[in-house]
Structures are given as C-alpha cells and as structure tokens.
Amino acid sequence: QMQLVQSGAEVKKAxxxxxxxxxxxxxxxxxxxxSWVRQAPGQGxxxxxGVVPMLGIVNYGRKFQGRVTIAADExxxxxxxxxxxxTSEDTAVYYCARDMVLRRGSGVLTMKPGDxxxxxxxxxxxx
Amino acid sequence: DIHITQSPSSLSASVGxxxxxxxxxxxxxxxxxxxxxxxxxxxxxxxIYAATTLQSGDPSRFSGSGSGTDFxxxxxxxxxxxVATYFCLKYDSAPxxxxxxxxxxxx
Numbered sequence: 001q002m003q004l005v006q007s008g009a010e011v012k013k014a015x016x017x018x019x020x021x022x023x024x025x026x027x028x029x030x031x032x033x034x035s036w037v038r039q040a041p042g043q044g045x046x047x048x049x050g051v052v053p054m055l056g057i058v059n060y061g062r063k064f065q066g067r068v069t070i071a072a073d074e075x076x077x078x079x080x081x082x083x084x085x086x087t088s089e090d091t092a093v094y095y096c097a098r099d100m101v102l103r104r105g106s107g108v109l110t111m112k113p114g115d116x117x118x119x120x121x122x123x124x125x126x127x
Numbered sequence: 128d129i130h131i132t133q134s135p136s137s138l139s140a141s142v143g144x145x146x147x148x149x150x151x152x153x154x155x156x157x158x159x160x161x162x163x164x165x166x167x168x169x170x171x172x173x174x175i176y177a178a179t180t181l182q183s184g185d186p187s188r189f190s191g192s193g194s195g196t197d198f199x200x201x202x203x204x205x206x207x208x209x210v211a212t213y214f215c216l217k218y219d220s221a222p223x224x225x226x227x228x229x230x231x232x233x234x
Contacts, residue, residue: 047223059221113161113218117170
C-alpha cells in the first residue's frame with residue numbers, strides 16, 4: 001500500500017527557514033510526481049510547487065518562486081521542501097501529494113493528481 | 128497564470144438533495160480538472176480527475192462534467208457523510224491552481 005510519510009511539526013521564528021520532508025513508501029518515482037500544497041488555518045488549499053523526479057523538472061507557484069526550494073532524493077524516495085524568510089503568514093499545514101503519471105509523450109505528461117496525500121506537517125511561525 | 132473561480136462558496140442542503148458545484152477557468156484547460164473532498168480535520172481526498180473520471184472506491188453518487196473552461200461536480204443524492212468542503216484543481220500545466228472551495232452543510 002502506497003503511503004506518503006511527512007516529517008513532524010515545526011515551530012519557527014519569523015525570518016528563519018523550515019525544511020519539510022515527504023517519503024514515498026510502497027511506490028517509486030518512476031510513475032510519480034510530488035506536489036506540495038499548504039492550508040492556512042480555516043483557509044483553502046494552495047499549490048506551492050512540484051517535482052517530477054524522473055524528468056528532473058521542478059515548478060513553483062508564482063508567489064513562492066525564490067523563497068521555496070523543492071528537491072527529490074530518488075535513492076531515498078524522499079522529497080524535501082524548504083521555505084525561507086518565514087513570516088506569520090506561512091503558518092499552515094503543509095501537505096505533499098502524489099501525482100500519478102498515467103502517460104508520457106511528446107513532452108506532455110498525463111497525470112492523475114493528488115491520489116495519495118501525506119498526513120500533513122503543521123508549521124507554526126512566531127514573531 | 129490561469130485563474131479558477133469556484134461557486135458557490137457555501138451551500139445548505141437536505142439529505143437526498145441533488146447538489147451542483149461549479150468551477151470556471153480563465154482559459155481553456157481541456158479536461159485537466161480534478162475534484163477533492165476535505166472533511167474537517169482530515170486530508171483532502173481525490174473524487175474526480177480528468178473532469179469526469181470517478182476515482183476508484185468513491186461512491187457513484189459523485190460525478191463530474193465539463194471541458195474547456197466550465198466544469199461541474201454533482202452529488203446526485205446528498206448523504207450525511209458528504210458534509211465537507213469541496214475543492215477543484217486545474218492541473219493542465221504548472222502552476223496548478225485550486226478553486227476557493229465550497230462548504231457543504233445540512234439545513
């Protein structure tokens with residue numbers, strides 16, 4: 001059974017950085033991409049970025065470019081996400097999600113997004 | 128970037144009611160739209176992908192329709208366990224974008 005297992009809750013000071021990890025067990029990166037999604041308290045879902053390890057492609061949402069880094073460790077089937085220059089607005093539950101690659105052709109990936117999710121990691125930023 | 132507008136933001140209904148939730152994309156996205164259900168305190172769960180394909184194991188009272196810019200999630204007969212917030216997601220290309228969410232409650 002496939003699972004995404006995330007690292008534990010973090011409490012950080014404003015201005016610092018946080019790194020959250022997501023380990024894929026029971027599956028491989030061969031047919032998987034990993035997205036990061038966050039949810040502030042009482043708010044909706046926000047896509048931050050994602051990585052396609054088999055292609056070495058990383059994409060970021062516009063508001064996160066330059067402040068978020070996503071990297072895959074294929075040997076450990078783990079994806080890490082680092083957020084720098086934290087503010088109180090970064091207080092949220094951070095999720096990783098598996099996007100299944102259904103087909104690949106002509107530079108286009110056909111996906112089934114978010115079929116498995118990690119348990120979430122609460123990041124609290126205090127001033 | 129393509130913007131997604133989801134409506135309504137909330138709705139109240141009774142057991143057995145038929146519900147529809149809409150998402151509109153600012154540009155055509157083919158059929159690259161998914162729907163998720165998130166119950167309070169839980170992780171989002173995939174219901175529908177490729178606009179119309181029901182995820183394995185999900186009840187058949189959930190269905191999706193649409194293509195291009197206009198999409199709909201339909202719950203044919205609302206059940207007590209369907210109380211949740213529903214989100215759409217466009218995923219044709221990066222960046223992926225979620226709709227604002229629709230909170231479904233009982234009258």
